[in-house]
Amino acid sequence: MKAMKILVFFLCCLPLKPALSRHSRYHAIFSLGDSHSDTGNYPRTEAVAFQVIKSLPYGETFFRNATGRCSDGRLIVDFIAEAFGLPYLPPYLAVAKGPHVRIRKGVNFAVAGASAINSSFFSAQKIALWTNDSLSVQLGWFKNLKSSLCTTEQECDEYFKKSLFLVGEIGENDYNFPALSGQSIKQLRALVPLVVGAITRAVSMLIEEGAVDLMVPGQLPVGCTSMFLTVFQSANESAYDNRTGCLKAYDAFFKYHNNYLKQELQNLREQYPHARIMYADYYGAAMTIYRSPKHYGFYGGTPRACCGGGGPHNFNTTAVCGQTGATACKDPSAFMDWDGIHFTESAYHHIAKGMINGGFTSPPLLS
Ligand SMILES: *[C@@H]1O[C@H](CO)[C@@H](O)[C@H](O)[C@H]1NC(C)=O
Ligand SMILES: *[C@@H]1O[C@H](CO)[C@@H](O)[C@H](O)[C@H]1NC(C)=O
Ligand SMILES: *[C@@H]1O[C@H](CO)[C@@H](O)[C@H](O)[C@H]1NC(C)=O
Ligand SMILES: *[C@@H]1O[C@H](CO)[C@@H](O)[C@H](O)[C@H]1NC(C)=O
Ligand SMILES: *[C@@H]1O[C@H](CO)[C@@H](O)[C@H](O)[C@H]1NC(C)=O
Ligand SMILES: *[C@@H]1O[C@H](CO)[C@@H](O)[C@H](O)[C@H]1NC(C)=O
Numbered sequence: 001m002k003a004m005k006i007l008v009f010f011l012c013c014l015p016l017k018p019a020l021s022r023h024s025r026y027h028a029i030f031s032l033g034d035s036h037s038d039t040g041n042y043p044r045t046e047a048v049a050f051q052v053i054k055s056l057p058y059g060e061t062f063f064r065n066a067t068g069r070c071s072d073g074r075l076i077v078d079f080i081a082e083a084f085g086l087p088y089l090p091p092y093l094a095v096a097k098g099p100h101v102r103i104r105k106g107v108n109f110a111v112a113g114a115s116a117i118n119s120s121f122f123s124a125q126k127i128a129l130w131t132n133d134s135l136s137v138q139l140g141w142f143k144n145l146k147s148s149l150c151t152t153e154q155e156c157d158e159y160f161k162k163s164l165f166l167v168g169e170i171g172e173n174d175y176n177f178p179a180l181s182g183q184s185i186k187q188l189r190a191l192v193p194l195v196v197g198a199i200t201r202a203v204s205m206l207i208e209e210g211a212v213d214l215m216v217p218g219q220l221p222v223g224c225t226s227m228f229l230t231v232f233q234s235a236n237e238s239a240y241d242n243r244t245g246c247l248k249a250y251d252a253f254f255k256y257h258n259n260y261l262k263q264e265l266q267n268l269r270e271q272y273p274h275a276r277i278m279y280a281d282y283y284g285a286a287m288t289i290y291r292s293p294k295h296y297g298f299y300g301g302t303p304r305a306c307c308g309g310g311g312p313h314n315f316n317t318t319a320v321c322g323q324t325g326a327t328a329c330k331d332p333s334a335f336m337d338w339d340g341i342h343f344t345e346s347a348y349h350h351i352a353k354g355m356i357n358g359g360f361t362s363p364p365l366l367s
Contacts (some may be wrong), residue, residue, distance in 0.1 A: 026084045026213070028106040028159070029077070031166040032138045032202065034173055035112035035342060036220070037077045040068035040091035042112035042131065049130040050112055052322025057307055061332055061345050070112055072306070072332045073345030076282075077108065077166060079352030080365075084164070092141050106163070107145060109138040116171040116198040117191075127177050135170055135202050146209065160210035167203055169217040169282055171195045171257065176222065176341075180231065185253050192260050200264045207268075207275050215361060216265060217280035218258035221287050223250030226305040226313035227340040244290040245302040258283055278361045285354030289336060289347065296350055299334050306335035306344060315340035 031037050035050075043054045050070075052058065059066040062073030068091065069075055078088050089108035095101045113130025114137075115122065122129050150156040174195045175188050203214055222228055224246035232247055234240070241248050262279055269277050289296050290303070302313065307328040309319025319325030321339035329335060336347040343351070354360035 024085050026086070026162060026164040028104065028163040029081055029084070029086060029089055029166065030106055030142065030163060030211075031077050031089055031108045031110055032135060032142070033110035033166065033168045033170045034114045035070040035110075036169045036172070037075055037108065037110040037166065038068060038070065038091070038112040038114075039075065039077065039089055039108045039110070041093045041108065041110065041133070043068040044091060044093035044097065045111065045131060045133060047113070047131045052320065053112065055322065057328040058322065060328065068112075070342040071338050071345055071348060072328070074348060075345075076348050076352045076355065077110075079349055080164075080166070080356065081106070083352075083356045092138075092145065095145070096141075103145065103148065107142075109141050110170075111138065113173055114138065114170065115174045115177075116168075116195045116202075117174050118198075121194075122174075122177060125178075127181050129173060129177055135198055139202055139205055142206075143209070156210050161212050163211070163213070165206050165211045165214040167199065167206065167214055167216045168280075169219065170199060170202075172219055172222060175219075175253070175257070179250075185249055188253055189256065192257050195257065196261050196264050199261065200268055203265075203268055203277065204272075207272050212274065213276045213278070215278045215280050215355075215365065216261070217282045218261055219254040220282045221246060221251045221290065222254050223247035223252075224286070224290050224303050224337075225341050226303055226308065226315035226337050229303060229313045230311060230315040230340070231317070244287070246290060255283060276363065278363055278365060280355050280365075281360040281362070282351060285351045285358065285360040286336075286343075286347070288354070289350055293336065297333065297346070298336050303337055304335065305337045305340045306332045307339045313337075313340070 053068055053070055055066050060072050081088055086105050089106045090101045092107050092109045095103055095107055111131050111133040115129055115134045118136055119129050119132040119134045150159045174191060228247055228250055265277050265279055294300050305314040307321035308314035309316030309326040332344045333346040335344050338344045355365055
């Protein structure tokens with residue numbers, strides 16, 4: 001009992017030992033994106049669609065309290081911060097609302113539900129997003145904060161040269177919301193140039209502001225999520241990948257986005273030869289786990305959410321994680337899928353390892 005208390009104290013109160021301190025080339029991390037990287041902005045906005053993340057079981061595994069993260073614990077950005085011996089990034093909206101928050105080692109601008117394209121594009125089509133804090137709004141926040149981080153151009157250049165910029169993952173919501181409102185995969189394909197254009201404009205803008213090292217993740221295999229498997233279920237067996245149980249057509253679509261993004265990043269590398277633009281293959285890292293879940297300590301079989309309201313994938317649109325009628329599994333570390341759309345801490349940890357030392361970034365994050 002006493003040992004347990006001490007362990008909890010150590011976990012919560014001491015700075016984490018930098019696992020890769022010898023590689024600590026970064027003194028700060030700045031992150032933009034959506035719910036896969038939001039560390040607490042969404043609950044600090046006026047938006048109300050996704051209130052469930054404000055309470056347990058969200059956060060139950062690591063922080064033992066809800067932090068606004070869409071998982072039971074840490075996210076990829078948290079594991080990357082740990083790897084470079086840096087603190088967990090404070091959410092920008094906590095910084096904006098309180099002078100006590102330390103920002104020198106980085107800030108997180110990501111907001112759950114955010115899109116890469118401006119939200120007005122979707123509202124014009126009567127598609128209601130969960131937030132209007134799209135990528136361009138997050139970039140505006142970064143510009144606002146810049147004068148508090150550094151003043152002269154030389155000082156900013158020196159500081160940003162030692163910073164890592166995570167641009168995403170972003171774009172999944174640009175596809176999910178239209179798909180859930182009935183748009184076909186063919187219609188989604190027409191959005192890809194716009195989504196990738198918004199991402200590459202963000203990368204260019206950050207480089208113009210002084211960023212040198214940028215990591216730009218692609219999409220995850222969203223056709224493997226319990227939400228997609230439930231909402232887009234098919235009686236036709238050939239709709240499913242027989243190795244993973246994932247929806248082939250949706251995964252092929254998200255791969256199409258990734259290939260388009262990779263091409264555009266190559267163009268940016270030619271345009272900005274001094275910058276180090278890394279593509280992060282979230283899809284490949286996650287798919288490796290879906291193909292051999294047991295190897296990573298997960299249950300095998302068809303993907304299933306840890307926290308949900310029943311059904312073959314434990315995803316029920318009328319009882320989602322955090323709502324009445326939904327319950328969380330006993331051991332989230334045995335599940336990849338946390339709430340039907342986001343991953344468990346355990347899955348995010350494996351994906352992060354794929355980025356930090358597993359060869360799923362090109363060029364590599366550590367070199
Ligand atoms: C847990 O989170 C709630 C709301 O986010 C907050 O009011 C409370 O103080 C937190 N508790 C602890 C022990 O951190
Ligand atoms: C998106 O909104 C920003 C303001 O937040 C604006 O400056 C920009 O021009 C808009 N982009 C597009 C493509 O409409
Ligand atoms: C986003 O903006 C639209 C148009 O101004 C508004 O109707 C909607 O309520 C806003 N959504 C959120 C989540 O704030
Ligand atoms: C099942 O899907 C495949 C392609 O995914 C298609 O060729 C076939 O016609 C479909 N079968 C039925 C019965 O709809
Ligand atoms: C899985 O599907 C592929 C085609 O997509 C087929 O070639 C293979 O035989 C199938 N494997 C099993 C075990 O059904
Ligand atoms: C989904 O949740 C509703 C409300 O809790 C419940 O009535 C229904 O039986 C659930 N569906 C499944 C498939 O579990």
